[in-house]
Amino acid sequence: MTSNRPSRPIYLDYQATTPCDPRVVDRMMPYFSEIFGNPHSADHRHGWDAEAAVDAARGQVAALIGAKPREIVFTSGATESNNLAIKGAARHRRATEGRTRVVTVASEHKCVLESAARLEREGFDVTYLPVRPDGLIDLAALEAALDDKVAVLSVMAVNNEIGVIQPLEEIGRLARAAGAWFHSDCAQAFGKIPLDVDALSIDLMSISGHKIYGPKGIGALYIRARNPKVALEPLMDGGGQERGLRSGTLPTPLCVGLGAAAEIAANEMTAEGERLRAMRDDLWDRLRRDLPQVTLNGDADRRIPGNLNLTVPGLESAELLAALDGLSVSAGSACSSGAQAASHVLQALGHDPAKVAAGLRIGLGRFTTRADIDAAHEMLIAAVSGR
Numbered sequence: 001m002t003s004n005r006p007s008r009p010i011y012l013d014y015q016a017t018t019p020c021d022p023r024v025v026d027r028m029m030p031y032f033s034e035i036f037g038n039p040h041s042a043d044h045r046h047g048w049d050a051e052a053a054v055d056a057a058r059g060q061v062a063a064l065i066g067a068k069p070r071e072i073v074f075t076s077g078a079t080e081s082n083n084l085a086i087k088g089a090a091r092h093r094r095a096t097e098g099r100t101r102v103v104t105v106a107s108e109h110k111c112v113l114e115s116a117a118r119l120e121r122e123g124f125d126v127t128y129l130p131v132r133p134d135g136l137i138d139l140a141a142l143e144a145a146l147d148d149k150v151a152v153l154s155v156m157a158v159n160n161e162i163g164v165i166q167p168l169e170e171i172g173r174l175a176r177a178a179g180a181w182f183h184s185d186c187a188q189a190f191g192k193i194p195l196d197v198d199a200l201s202i203d204l205m206s207i208s209g210h211k212i213y214g215p216k217g218i219g220a221l222y223i224r225a226r227n228p229k230v231a232l233e234p235l236m237d238g239g240g241q242e243r244g245l246r247s248g249t250l251p252t253p254l255c256v257g258l259g260a261a262a263e264i265a266a267n268e269m270t271a272e273g274e275r276l277r278a279m280r281d282d283l284w285d286r287l288r289r290d291l292p293q294v295t296l297n298g299d300a301d302r303r304i305p306g307n308l309n310l311t312v313p314g315l316e317s318a319e320l321l322a323a324l325d326g327l328s329v330s331a332g333s334a335c336s337s338g339a340q341a342a343s344h345v346l347q348a349l350g351h352d353p354a355k356v357a358a359g360l361r362i363g364l365g366r367f368t369t370r371a372d373i374d375a376a377h378e379m380l381i382a383a384v385s386g387r
C-alpha cells in the first residue's frame, strides 16, 4: 500500500510563525558584516549607508498599508507594538485630554489583553467587548460602548486562532465618530489581506515580521501623523531613536528583512491568497466528508485563506496532537508561553469546556504544497479513527 506520509514533519502552523523566505535572508545578509554601521551614526558613510537601508525598509512597510514612511516606527515585534500603541495612547490622552477609557475585545491576543489589564490597574476603565459565536464583534454593541471618554479602541484585524477578519471599515468609522483612536493588531493580517490605513480609519497598526516570512525579533507600529495626529507616551527612555518613541539602536538586518518581506507580500498576496484558499477549502471538504462530526470554529467566509480551526467532538486536542506525530498543527494559540491553557478565543465564542479543549488550529502558508495537504488529510483521518 502506498502512503502519502513523508519522512519529514509537515508544518501546518503558519499562524504561530513562518519560515524566513530565502529571498528575505539573501537581502539581509550584507547588513550583518559588510554594511554594519549604526543607522543612527550621522557623521560618516558607514552610518549613512545603514540609515539608507533602514529608510528603504520603512518605505516598503508603509507602502503595503497606504502610509507614509515617517509614520512607521520599528519595534521588536507585534507584542511591543501593541504595548506601545495601547499604553502609549491611553497614557498620553489621559494626561492631555482626560480620556480615561479603553475599549477592546475578549478574543484579542494576550499582549493586548494584558496591556489593557495593566491600564486597568493604573486606574483606566477598560471595556472588553464580547464576540458573537462566529468570532466577529457586534457593531451595535461597539457603538454603545464608545463615548468621548474613550482614549483608544483596540480591535485586531485577523484573529490568530480562528482566522476571522473583523469588519475594520465599520469599526474605524465608529471609532472616528467618537474621537477614539483606532488601534488594530494586524500581526495576522499585514501581508495577507489588503489593508489601507485611510480607507479603514486606522490610527495605530501593529505589524510583526515573523508572521510574513520575515525574521523574528522585528515588527513595526504605524502611527497616524495627521487627521488625527496621534501622539504616544513612549515605553522606553534612551537615545530618542524613532522620533523619541522607541529608543535603542535599530537592528539594520532585521529592518531590511521586514521591508523585503513586505515587498514580496505586496507582489504575491493576491495569487498566494487564491492558492491557499483552494488548498484550505479542499482540505476542509475532505475532512468534512470523511469525519462528518467535525465542526469549524469561527466564520467560514470572513476568514483568511490559510486558516482552519476545527473541533473533533469528544476528542481533546492534546490527545489528537499526541497521535499526530509528524504533523505540526496546534491546539489553540502557540503565541503565549507554550503552556497549554484553555483557549480564551474559543471560550469567547461561547463554546462549552469540552469543545474548547477540542480545538485544533491548522495554518497553511507559502511553502505548503498539495502533497502536504494530502498527507495531512491522511494523518488526521488516521489519528481520529485510530484512537
Ligand SMILES: Cc1ncc(COP(=O)(O)O)c(C=O)c1O
Pocket: 015, 016, 076, 077, 078, 079, 080, 109, 111, 156, 158, 159, 160, 185, 187, 188, 207, 208, 209, 210, 218, 219, 335
Ligand atoms: C494577533 C497577534 N498579535 C500579536 C502577536 C505577537 O507578535 P510577536 O511575536 O511579533 O510579538 C501574535 C503572534 O505571536 C499574534 O498572532
